[in-house]
Amino acid sequence: MTNRELERERDYVAALYQRLDAVRNEAENALSEVLRQTPGGTHQHRSERDAFARVYGDRIAQLREVDERLAFGKLTTESGAERYIGRIGLRDDDREPVLLDWRAPQASAFYQATAAHPLGMRARRHLMLKGRTVQSITDDVFDEDLLDETAGGDSALLAALTAQRTGRMHDIVATIQAEQDRIIRSADRGVLVVQGGPGTGKTAVALHRAAYLLYEHRERLARSGVLIVGPSRSFLSYIEQVLPSLGETGVVLSSVGQLYPGIEARHDDAPEVAALKGSHEMADLLRRAVKSRQVVPREPQDIDVNGERLTIAPELIERAMREAWATRRPHNVARVTFNIAALKALANQLAAQLRARGNVVDEGDMPLLFEDLRTAHDVKVVLNTAWLPLTPLKLIEDLYARPNWLASITQRWSPEKRALLRRPRGSQLTISDIALLDEAAELLGEADVKAGAERRAAEEQRRRDLENAEQAIRNMGVEGRVSAEALAEGFADAPARMTAAERALVDRTWTYGHIVVDEAQELSPMQWRMLKRRCPMRSFTIVGDIAQAASAAAASDWRTALRSLTDDFRVEQLTVNYRTPRQIIELADRFATAQGLPVTPSRAVRDAEHEVLRSTGPLVESVLDAVAADRAIDSAGTLAVIADESLLAELHSALRARFGPLVAPDTESLQHPIAVLTPAAAKGLEFDAVVLAEPRRILRASTRGAASLYVAMTRPTQRLRIVSEETSPL
Numbered sequence: 001m002t003n004r005e006l007e008r009e010r011d012y013v014a015a016l017y018q019r020l021d022a023v024r025n026e027a028e029n030a031l032s033e034v035l036r037q038t039p040g041g042t043h044q045h046r047s048e049r050d051a052f053a054r055v056y057g058d059r060i061a062q063l064r065e066v067d068e069r070l071a072f073g074k075l076t077t078e079s080g081a082e083r084y085i086g087r088i089g090l091r092d093d094d095r096e097p098v099l100l101d102w103r104a105p106q107a108s109a110f111y112q113a114t115a116a117h118p119l120g121m122r123a124r125r126h127l128m129l130k131g132r133t134v135q136s137i138t139d140d141v142f143d144e145d146l147l148d149e150t151a152g153g154d155s156a157l158l159a160a161l162t163a164q165r166t167g168r169m170h171d172i173v174a175t176i177q178a179e180q181d182r183i184i185r186s187a188d189r190g191v192l193v194v195q196g197g198p199g200t201g202k203t204a205v206a207l208h209r210a211a212y213l214l215y216e217h218r219e220r221l222a223r224s225g226v227l228i229v230g231p232s233r234s235f236l237s238y239i240e241q242v243l244p245s246l247g248e249t250g251v252v253l254s255s256v257g258q259l260y261p262g263i264e265a266r267h268d269d270a271p272e273v274a275a276l277k278g279s280h281e282m283a284d285l286l287r288r289a290v291k292s293r294q295v296v297p298r299e300p301q302d303i304d305v306n307g308e309r310l311t312i313a314p315e316l317i318e319r320a321m322r323e324a325w326a327t328r329r330p331h332n333v334a335r336v337t338f339n340i341a342a343l344k345a346l347a348n349q350l351a352a353q354l355r356a357r358g359n360v361v362d363e364g365d366m367p368l369l370f371e372d373l374r375t376a377h378d379v380k381v382v383l384n385t386a387w388l389p390l391t392p393l394k395l396i397e398d399l400y401a402r403p404n405w406l407a408s409i410t411q412r413w414s415p416e417k418r419a420l421l422r423r424p425r426g427s428q429l430t431i432s433d434i435a436l437l438d439e440a441a442e443l444l445g446e447a448d449v450k451a452g453a454e455r456r457a458a459e460e461q462r463r464r465d466l467e468n469a470e471q472a473i474r475n476m477g478v479e480g481r482v483s484a485e486a487l488a489e490g491f492a493d494a495p496a497r498m499t500a501a502e503r504a505l506v507d508r509t510w511t512y513g514h515i516v517v518d519e520a521q522e523l524s525p526m527q528w529r530m531l532k533r534r535c536p537m538r539s540f541t542i543v544g545d546i547a548q549a550a551s552a553a554a555a556s557d558w559r560t561a562l563r564s565l566t567d568d569f570r571v572e573q574l575t576v577n578y579r580t581p582r583q584i585i586e587l588a589d590r591f592a593t594a595q596g597l598p599v600t601p602s603r604a605v606r607d608a609e610h611e612v613l614r615s616t617g618p619l620v621e622s623v624l625d626a627v628a629a630d631r632a633i634d635s636a637g638t639l640a641v642i643a644d645e646s647l648l649a650e651l652h653s654a655l656r657a658r659f660g661p662l663v664a665p666d667t668e669s670l671q672h673p674i675a676v677l678t679p680a681a682a683k684g685l686e687f688d689a690v691v692l693a694e695p696r697r698i699l700r701a702s703t704r705g706a707a708s709l710y711v712a713m714t715r716p717t718q719r720l721r722i723v724s725e726e727t728s729p730l
C-alpha cells in the first residue's frame, strides 16, 4: 500500500515540477520578448521596457528559490478531496489550483488539525523530498477508517530537528506546529509579543510571520515594507536565507547598530555606559541639549551692515525665537522661521533708522534691506550664535566631548554619571549611540531645507511612476501577473533605481508597514523610541525571552521593556523546545531558575544521545581536548566554543593552531565548522555541539552574567561540554 502511495505522490510532485518549469518558461519567454523589443521610441517606452524586464527577472529568480521542497504536504478532506501544500501556489492551464501556498487560509488545517479537532480533514501527509523526488511519506490520520492505507514512519518534525546544522537557519514551513501557526497567522494590527524559552522557535515564527503578512497584505506591505531587526550582523547572516526560500525577497534586515542610514556600529559601550545611553532620561537630555543651542544674548549686540551701525536688542531675538517655537517644528526647520522673523524685525529697525536720518524708505525697498541683512556677515554671526544649525552627529559628539556644556544641562547629575558619557570627538560610534543619533535627528530635523524639498519631489515622482505603471500593465494586458509597485521601481533612472526595501534602508524617515524585532528583550528604551518612529502605526511582532536579557539597558519584564513603545500589547507564549535536548535544557533551566531569572519553562521534544559532559584542567588544553573529542563523534557538524570576551583571543589562536582552517578566521564568522564566540555573539544562533569554556568567568563578567550563561548553555542541538579550570557553577 505504502509503495503504491509513494508512487502516486511521486507522480503528482513530478507534475508539479513540470508546472513550475512551465511557469518559469513563461516568465523567461516574457523576459526575452521584452528584451527583443528594439530600444528606441520615447524615454517612457524604454523605461517601461526596462521595468518589465526587471519584474520578469525577479519573478524568475523567485521561482528558482522555491525549487527545493516545492511541495511538502497534503490534506485529505472528509469528502476525499486532496489539497497539496507547498512554498508557493500553482495553478494548472485551466487556472485550477494544483498547489496551495502554505499561507492560504485553506492550508491552515495542515498545521492546525489534530485527532481531537480534525477541522474537516481525514488525514495529513508529509512529503519528504530529495531534489525533485519524493523520498518518503508520513501520515497523521484523523479518521480511523483510513488507518490501513497510511504510510506511517518517521515524523517529519524529528527528522528536521535532528538534522545537522549548517550555520544557516532553514525555513520550517513543512513542520510548523499548531501553537506556532496560530501566532504566524494572527492579525497584523497592534503589538504582538511572543515570549518563549530558548529554542522554542521564536525566530522561526517571526520570519514565517513576516512571510505570512506579506502574503496576506501584499499590496500595502510591498509599498511600505517590512523591517526585521536582529541583534547582530552575524545573526542576520544566519537568518538571511529563510525569507528568500519562502519566495520573499523585499524585506529589510537590519541590526540595531545599522538603523541609522550611512553608519554601522558594531560594538557597544561598557555595560554601565550603555545602560545610561539607553535610558529614557537621554531623550530629555537631548531635548535640553537642543534647547540650549537656542540662546537669547544677554547684552545688545552692535553690528555693521554695509557701513550702517545697528544694535540688535536681546528682545528682538527673543521675539523671533518665540515665533519659531510656536511652529513646534524641529530645530533646523524652525530655524528658518527664526531667521525670517529676526531679519524682518531688523529690516524694520534699519528702515526706521534710515528714515530718522531723513532718507526715504518705502515698502518697495524692504526686500532689498532684508537681502542686505541676510547676507551681512555680522548678522549671520549674531543669528547663528542665537540659533545654530546642527547635525545629529555634531550634537552627540559635543555632548560627549564638552564637559562644561554637559554639566550646564545636567545639573542634577553626579560628576561620575557625567563621566560615563565623556569621550573625545571622532571616537567610533557605538550601538547605543545609534538611537541617540536618531533621536537627535528627530529633534533637529532636516538641516538642509533643499534636501527636504528634493525628498518630497522624489516622493511625488514615485506616485506618478506608480500611476504610469498601472497604465502600462493595462496596456500590456498583464493585469494580476505583474505588480504595479514592482514595475514602478524599475522606472527610475538607473543610478537612483531602488526597491522599496533599498529606499527604506537609506531613508531615516521611512515608515514601515510592519516591524519584526528579534531578541527584543535586549532593546533599551531609546532603541524602542527609535523603532516606534519607524512604524507610527505600531504594527509590531516582538519576539524574545526576558530570561535571556543580557544587555545592561534591558528591562526585566515586557511591560517595562515596551514602555516607550506602547502600553497596549498582547502576549503569546511558546512552550515547546525544538532545539535543545531534554538533558541540556533541564540543566540550563535549573541553573537559570536558581539564579532568579524569569525562566519560561519549555518542554523538550527529544532526549539527547549524549549526556552533558564536564571536564576540569588547564583551560586551553582542556578546551582543545573537548573539541577534539567532539569532532571524533561528529566530524562534519558545527561546533561553537563559547567563552567570555577576556578568554576569546587566546582560545581562538590555540584552536586555529590545532584545527587550522576548520576554525573561523575571526571571532564573529559562522561559515566554518568551528566558531569561537562570546555569549553575546552566540545569541539567537545554534550549533550541533557547544564547548562552554570557563562558565564562572561568564557568570561574573557583568550583573547580567547569569543570563549570558543561560544563552550560552542553550545553543546546542545535540551535545554540550562544560570545561573549567576548577569547579564549575553548573
Ligand SMILES: Nc1ncnc2c1ncn2[C@@H]1O[C@H](COP(=O)(O)OP(=O)(O)OP(=O)(O)O)[C@@H](O)[C@H]1O
Binding pocket: 157, 160, 161, 170, 171, 172, 175, 176, 177, 180, 196, 197, 198, 199, 200, 201, 202, 203, 204, 205, 545, 548, 578, 579, 683, 684, 685, 686, 714
Ligand atoms: N516547527 C518546527 N519545525 C522544525 N524545526 C523547528 C520548528 N520550530 C523551531 N524549529 C527549529 O528549532 C530551532 C530553534 O528555533 P529558533 O532559533 O527560532 O528558537 P528561538 O526561540 O528563537 O531561540 P532563542 O531564544 O535561543 O534565540 C531552529 O533550528 C528551528 O529551525
